[in-house]
Amino acid sequence: MSTILIRNANVITLDPAQPVIMGGDVLIEGEKIAQVGKGIAVPEGTDVLDASGLVATPGLINTHHHLYSSFARGFAAPGEPARDFVEILQKLWWKLDLALDEEGVRYSALVALVEAIKTGCTTLIDHHASPSCTDGSLDIMEETIRQAGLSGCLCYETSDRNVVGDGVAENTRFLKKCQASGDDQVTALFGLHAQMTLGDETMAAVAAACRELGAGVHVHVAEGTADEEDCLQKYGMRIVQRLHKYGLTGKKSIFVHGIHIDESEMDLIAATGTMMVHNPESNMNNAVGVQKMLQLLGKGILLGLGTDGMTSQMISAARAAHLLQRCHHGDPRLAFVEACQMLLENNATIANRCFKTPRGQLKTGQLADVALFRYAPTTPLEDGRVYGHYLYGLNYAPVHSTIARGRFLMRNYQLLTLDEDAIAARANELARETWGRIQ
């Protein structure tokens, strides 16, 4: 078993028993953290990292990503600019995902995984779409996660928008594969695009598969107003009620966005223990509205933070959540603590429902996921002041090293598992080819 000792770091453990240890050590044995403290003895054969001048924190967690979105950078959809969210889907996303081939799936994922490692993000919950190569696409995603060395919870976004029931077989097959392997590095949920692109026949098939497999769903809910309007018009009920009717609420399911849900839907989400994820940067970009983040938290809903494919940078997502709520409510007292808790506590709780090995704290027995930032605190770094250092310090600090599952993925700014330059070069070619297929 390999052992790593991170020596003399300023350690933010997020463990309430000892939240901050200045000049502390973290001992890693195999995939797990063996000990956290001061002056830990160095076992023979240990790989020692001198972490003077570095801050060690638990690896960050992204609870809603779209790794396939990487080729959107710099892409201008043909025709008039999209005027609303439905047009953004029709003109950009549904064309880009349809244009992806298998190599495009692989390289768009690798691009995003390079960024995740470079920003200290070690666990990702992804929502994938590539309707021209649905079958087997989750295996490609799995391969990239394993190649990078990260942890990933994957799904395919089932939708009737191209072919009725597209994604049902892929999710079912991949869930069975993950359940049979029992492996904890790559796990799965049942992915759904959104209720507005899912007819009753497909919903019934999803419900049957989820019941049989004991799986939760990962679905966009009321991201734009059109989703609720569609549901009311076609089915005479609201979105969360329709999902609940099919048995898709519950502690294993993730409902993303929820911007336009009403109070009855919030209460149903709270009562069923369904998880939610807020993606403030994406919501601002798509001009879809402001999630009622504080009200959802007030109802006791487990609400995490994601990037929705915009980026892999998680601390900036927390900053955006905090700033957006203040601006929206016109109240400078709001949302700072909540945004940090969503990033650092709720995302860990969500990940711990999707994976077996606990993560999110630097503490004995937890998964050895550690982000090391080059960051010299210029104000006291101590219990009760940690959040300010995340949002206004670590957010700008370069990540020096990233450890995931007890392995260095980046050390002293050098990526060890992925060849960044080669990935960028091939991604460049593939992005141009992908764009060339879009009219």
Ligand SMILES: [Zn+2]
């Ligand atoms: Zn999304």
